[in-house]
Amino acid sequence: MVAQAEEVIQHRSKLLAYIARWLLTTNHKDIGTLYLCLSFTLFFIAGAMAMVIRLELFQPGIQFAEPQFYNQMVTMHGLLMVFGVVMPGFVGLANWQIPLMIGAPDMALPRLNNFSFWILPFAFGLLLSTLFMEGGAPNFGWTFYAPLSTTYGPPSTDFFILGIHMMGISSVLGAINIIVTIFNLRTPGMTLMKMPLFVWTWLITAFLLIMVMPVLAGLVTMMLTDRHFGTSFFSAAGGGDPVMFQHIFWFFGHPEVYILILPGFGIASQIIPTFARKRLFGYHSMVYATLAIAILSFVVWGHHMFTTGMPVTGQLFFMYSTMLIAVPTGVKVFNWVATMWRGSMTFETPMLFTLGFVILFTIGGFSGLMLALVPADFQYHDTFFVVAHFHYVLYPGAIFGIMAAVYYWLPKWTGHMYDERLGKIHFWTAVIAVNLTFFPMHFSGLAGMPRRIVDYSLQFTDFNMVSSIGAGLLGLTQILFLYIVIKTIRGGEKASARVWEGADGLEWTVPSPAPHHTFEVPPPFPPMMEDNERTPLNE
């Protein structure tokens, strides 16, 4: 009996120690893992919501979801994907990789790092709990335009507002941590212009976060006071303006979409040189292009609201500034292609996902250019063409970027190689499914199918059926991804320190799996790679 009781106690204390480790940790690798797990979990929840949407849109008419519920699914899917999947996913990668890539022992402010993460499960708990509340979850789209969200929003909108506040606090604190780590903890010799591009893009992303998340906080605060304290920011009767909501929202929202893609650019810029076995073409122009995109992102927000009433001069300004963004983005795509030019290329899974990223993201960029044209946008606005556009930049853009990064660095994190055959199957099914899902939306959108509506006209049925079949396949594919990741964590072929033949950078100088604490003293830079060959990152 006594022995048994002792065993139970021991077991319990082990469990408690395990829980305490993850709750109290200040280690950047632990926290990175936590971020990635949260992102992955919400990816499946938000994905399930997308499945509801596609199931409903398989046929015209109302089959599975009442309009109210459909609206809630559209809203929550968007919010979760943006704030719960892509942002924490990238922050998780930043936590794991930035200290490893710049030769730092940890993030600059490790306790704050823990705080930034642990706010999020509570924030998303609050957000998800609205689904079960009286009056339902927020149902006004992830852009929560006034007056849909102020005058007509359900009571749960207030929980959504406070949830956004919590996510904002987490993002700002996380971004401060990342910037300070990059500025302050680089190993001696790594000047700014010798930083890996993933670090550069995250530096700029963190700057964008600090600039715009507080604006979002201010916006939802005004919503809250409009809803309950009698202010009239978004009400014309009091001298305010619902369109002002859109201006402030998109002042946040446009930089936000670059927050969702810039780290992906950084990931592509790490992976392509590795598998092309060449240095990155045009490192400096990559840095300047990223900076240019970030700066321009502050002056293009009006292109989201061409149809909402804006003087012609405003429309012209936003049209031209938006098209200007194509220039630095084009520089980036050119540089990626030029890096591959005459490279000694191999096509392991991370490279495949990156190639998918480059090609399909560019398609999303092109449809973005179409949307930037004011007269054309009058036609495309609020149709499925817009849905096609931003899913092309977000799914094969941001999400493929994260997946490429996971395949690329998973051996470093776990010490095991993933199953290359399964990885390739994952990529090819994903790339087929993504196109099957989102490409027909271009056509249904151009033909006039409005977005965010539960039912549609008969003539859009074929395109929607194809989309729905693609979406189902896409959802199943990600279960394969989950299986691959778990399998790699549990075992597999041992990974070497360098993992990839052509890999370069400080993270490949530490053993795989990376020890719990790395770089207690600053490592030499340029890095000493395994074969003792000094390979400068760029010169």
Added chain:
Amino acid sequence: MNEAPRYYVPHSSPWPIIGSIALFVTAYGAVTFIHQSTDTVAAEGSFGQPIFFTGLALIAFMMFGWFGIVIRESLDGMTSGLLDRSYRMSMAWFILSEVMFFGAFFGALFYARIISVPWLAGAGNNLETHVLLWPDFADTWPLFMTPGGGITEAMEAWGLPFINTVILVTSSVTVTFAHWALKKNQRVLLPIWLAITVALGSSFLILQVIEYQEAYTELGLTLGSGIYGSTFFMLTGFHGAHVTMGTIMLTVMLLRSLRGHFSAENHFAFEAVSWYWHFVDVVWLFLFTFVYWF
């Protein structure tokens, strides 16, 4: 390699998770409290108010604990120059985020003044809106009468607000004197200047309360009196909240300096608070100019 900086990575800490829980409790409490007091949903038997204040107490508890550790680490000399630099940088970036937070409200103010109010009165191509919807509405600022017919009076700039401007600018000077005293190791002058700054901050807040009372009782200027009242109270209210935080922080600095904390070389917390105080002061100058004066 010998002169390479030594890194200090703290051990695991309970305070962040306590802070996360505190934030969650505060957020949940705030919403139920609001719902309770505005009858948004049937809120009988909900405990919004006590939950909200429990959350706030937890946040205060977390700050005591967390800052307590940081102070102890600093007093034990574990804080390297490198960490000090990290702290400084993060404070500067945090202040930038605060600037952007106020930026949202200033954006709303300028949008209302330059765009929405003139447009409602028919400017640009909005004549029909004016004629058909709000024919009696006139474009004035401060907005005495809203399109919906709400009426208010404006807050006069050269009364209490001007006195408050003088007070806050003076307090920015006195906190700098305190900083100089600290740098010259004048341990008597330091708390005196700090105490004066705290006193100035507190009197600012008292005057602000009096001003709000006047606005509500005599001028009919309330949160509900149109976009003028909205921007007025949102901007001055959040500024006042920041002054309150700043005054509390200055008080903590005062108490710490009396206990012999800080040295001429190592006083990050003091500098962070003084930066914050200057930031609050600068925000006020913008407020005075654009909310009260012009």
